[in-house]
Amino acid sequence: MEQKSLVVYYSRSGNTKALAKLIAQLAGADLFALVPVDSYPTENSAAIEQAEKEIRSGFQPKLQGLPYLETYDTIFVGTPNWWGTAAPPVTAFLKQCCLSGKKIAPFWTSGGDGTQHILQDLMELCPDSVFLQYFTAVNKCFLKEQVVQWLQKIGYH
Known part of the structure; x- marks a missing residue:
């Protein structure tokens, strides 16, 4: 049975959106x-x-819509790193959707303040999910090769 993946992200400035689009393209995943x-x-x-x-x-925050998740095995979750945690729209998504049993591949963009507690916060929101290695891009810098290497590490390229 073929594995299906979805990239779900929030982006205010466009940085996380650019990374999400690249991940979706390279992983053959849908985008939301x-x-x-x-x-x-x-x-x-x-x-x-x-x-x-x-x-x-x-x-x-209330969201305009939520993705249908039933057919997906892996959910790539993308967010800007705001004060060391996920942006409120991403937190709202994770609290409203059941990701139990799903693989989660988190990624975030950051202005340089590191990972802080973002991964721990995401894991607490999805305690019954399997977390794959995360990817972070600092100061709008990410190279396609870095994303490819990360996807290879987690089995998606």
Whole structure:
């Protein structure tokens, strides 16, 4: 039986979107963008301020839609790294969808603040999932070869 994969991601600035598209292309996976009903402000400092408040309060934004996950074996979950954790739209997705028994391949983009507790937070949201090695891109830098190597390590290229 053929394994099916889905790349689910949230991207405000486009960095995570670019990485998600590359992963989907290289892994032969479907692609699904998480879109909050209420968008973040376009002005960067206002968006940062709102996101920080949401993370500190545990706010879960309403999403415009959720992917159908039943036919997928592996879910690539992509997020920007905001204050060491996943962006609230990704957290909302993980809390609303049952990923029990699914393989999760997390990836994130970061402005340079490292992994901090993002992986631990994702694993706590999906305790009955199997986590594969994560991939992170710092300061908008990721090379296709690095993504290929990561996919090879986790068995997807």
